[in-house]
Amino acid sequence: MLALLIAVSASLARMAEAYIVSLLIALVLGSLMARNKVVESIMLPVLDILQSIPILGFFPAALAMFIANLPRALGVEAAAVFLIVTSLVWNMIFGVYASIKSLEPSVFDMARVYSLGAVSRFFYIYVPASRAALLANSLISWAGGWFFLTAAEVITLGEEEYKLTGIGAFIMESYNRGDYASFYIGVAALFATIMATYVLLWNPAVKSVRDLPLPSVSAFYEKFSEVVSRVWSGLGEALVWVEARVKLPGFVPRVVGATLLVVALFYLGSGVAGLLSLDVVGVAKSFLHELPLSLARVSIVLVFSLVLSLLIAYLTYSFRRAAMLIGASGELLASVPAIIWWPLLGYVALTFSWGPLVVLFTVLLQGSLWYLYFNILVFGLGSIRKEHEELAAVYGVKGWHFFRSIFFPSVFPSLLTGALSSWGGAWNATIAAEYVTLGQRTIDLGGVGALLNRYTVEGEAGKTALAALFLSLVIVAVDKAVWARLFSRLSGKFAGE
Incomplete structure (x- = not known):
């Protein structure tokens, strides 16, 4: 029973980590795509391709980026989170992108009138505008992450196998060794965990912006939302304070963006060259x-x-x-x-x-x-x-x-x-x-x-x-x-x- 509890906790923590990473990527990249035509023209076709690649197609990238460059335990965990992110993030990005693109131009005119910087626009315009779309898309993304969880927890390429503690691995191992009692207990624990996350968190979150016929208990979500709001508001206020006092030259963000683009294109080119060989x-x-x-x-x-x-x-x-x-x-x-x-x-x-x-x-x-x-x-x-x-x-x-x-x-x-x-x-x-x-x-x-x-x-x-x-x-x-x-x-x- 302890092994089962550890497995459920590990998978749930992995899902939470992947969701937080996906949320940050969606907010940053989605807002950049919506407000920068160069980023939009580059990333839309790239995302079209990336969201179409099945999770096995990301195994080589996970091995190259994380397992080969980090200590084994940390690298395998990071690779698993990365693979789950590939099942969560795409529709979240498009949700943010569509929300910001649909804003009235007058909103951005007012931002210019009041000289709001990039950080202020992000926290006070982009994030609030994206909230409803993010919550609605999270309902679908969360299910997608669980759907491919097992593939992320057992990464196999030839003789190399990297297996993590998790409920998906627990269930498959129980079945393969003929321990059907543990198998069905594991499946029941998985069902209970999934439904708990929906009833206690996702359903009340979505119902706060859309009236949907979903079972929910709001007490936990209200407390959780209050804590998250305080942390997010504190982070936003701190970064806005820094932005107001540290005036970076206008070319700095462009240089940083160009550098990241060059690095990404370099690795993409290296990958394409490797495939062509x-x-x-x-x-x-x-x-x-x-x-x-x-x-x-x-x-x-x-x-x-x-x-x-x-x-x-x-x-x-x-x-x-x-x-x-x-x-x-x-x-x-x-x-x-x-x-x-x-x-x-x-x-x-x-x-x-x-x-x-x-x-x-x-x-x-x-x-x-x-x-x-x-x-x-x-x-x-x-x-x-x-x-x-x-x-x-x-x-x-x-x-x-x-x-x-x-x-x-x-x-x-x-x-x-x-x-x-x-x-x-x-x-x-x-x-x-x-x-x-x-x-x-x-x-x-x-x-x-x-x-x-x-x-x-x-x-x-x-x-x-x-x-x-x-x-x-x-x-x-x-x-x-x-x-x-x-x-x-x-x-x-x-x-x-």
Whole structure:
């Protein structure tokens, strides 16, 4: 029991550290992108690629940046936090970016009139403007971090394995050694921990800015929020005080920014040069051979997720008494680490010939469905206007007619945004869905996810990174060719007007 408590505490601390890092990155980078056209033009395409890289694609970077340069224990812990950050940070950055971009120009005119410096603008304009978007996106990001937790706690490349104490590792080790009692106790402890974080922290936080049907207990959040507000306000006041008394020449921030950009480009160039030294043609052939299978699976799951998420969201909207139960179930299921579904459904996977495909579909669905559902729940349901509901009640518009004429047009922009995230989430889930080792048995179902796992098991760090880059380029290409056109053509046509 002590080992379980330590494992839960370690994973929870790791998640908290990754979230704090992600929050700071999102606030700084998102505000820079929103207010600096050079940073915006560089970072938007870079982020498009980075958010499309599955967690295995970041393993070589984690090894190179942290494990190779820090003492082993510290390096492995830092690498795990870094990998979890890659599952949390992207939509948080875009949330901050969109919030600040949408501010009225008069806000920035007033900032210039009162000669507010960069630090003052950050603490008094950018952060408050981003609060609602950050909280709403944190609901989704927190689930994404738990979903890939196990992959971050056990980093394997060839013969090298770096394993950390954590609930994900505890559950998998218990299953692999046949200790099923510890396995199910670990799963129960994981579920309890996940739900506690939502009920005590995230749900009341989100409900403070959006009226959503989520179970929550506000007492803990109120105390926690008060402490965080005091610390943040103190930090802001201290930095603003320093800024007011230490007048840096105007060129200093530009020099610092340019230096950071040069360093980043140097490492990026070194990485690209390293990838080009590999058997690019061979990796490309293997990738193209596996791509159609994964593409078919992801497309099927995406369509299924679209239909199911709409149904769940409509049930949530229609049956308010069941809304909290549906919301809580979604939060719990969305957070279950991807790899744990294999041992949970191990009997099915190892007994029936069709079993592995059932588990594969389950894992892909978990990686895809909840992006859609939470986007509709958090952003879409709030778009249904009261006057439309009242008119529907007056004229007796119910059932299918209400769904087609009011519900669907109102939530469609959020559904489209969720579908874009769902598309990327399903691709990231292929690494856990298409390849797994259960005890002494390895299940390889083919596909891009399986290819990445095979390269990782073989210790081919460069090939892993190159295949992940190919995958990200495919995802970005589809985003630009399909999703961007959908957004541009349908913008304004489905707004519940």
